Amino acid sequence: xxxxxxxxxxxxxxxxxxxxxxxxxxxxxxxxxxxxxxxxxxxxxxxxxxxxxxxxxxxxxxxxxxxxxxxxxxxxxxxxxxxxxxxxxxxxxxxxxxxxxxxxxxxxxxxxx
Numbered sequence: 001x002x003x004x005x006x007x008x009x010x011x012x013x014x015x016x017x018x019x020x021x022x023x024x025x026x027x028x029x030x031x032x033x034x035x036x037x038x039x040x041x042x043x044x045x046x047x048x049x050x051x052x053x054x055x056x057x058x059x060x061x062x063x064x065x066x067x068x069x070x071x072x073x074x075x076x077x078x079x080x081x082x083x084x085x086x087x088x089x090x091x092x093x094x095x096x097x098x099x100x101x102x103x104x105x106x107x108x109x110x111x112x113x
Contacts (some may be wrong), residue, residue: 039054
């Protein structure tokens with residue numbers, strides 16, 4: 001996590017615009033170093049004027065949702081390709097739809113201009 005925060009700091013220092021969307025990936029657990037949410041971390045506070053929004057990739061059941069998303073990524077597929085192709089079962093496609101809807105809803109909530 002420290003490497004990621006250092007990378008975030010370096011990225012934020014390369015821009016003067018509010019153009020950064022932070023993806024908080026909970027694959028290994030909640031993103032709460034020292035119990036603080038990202039918005040309360042020093043790097044976020046320092047560069048708050050550059051962070052346009054955040055998207056959380058919430059941790060789900062590894063044996064179902066996790067496996068389906070990992071397989072989609074392993075095959076280098078988009079959600080559209082996975083949902084419209086024949087490589088996933090009906091239940092896997094339903095789980096992928098849930099993840100897609102959640103991620104897209106978060107992106108839609110960010111006021112891009």
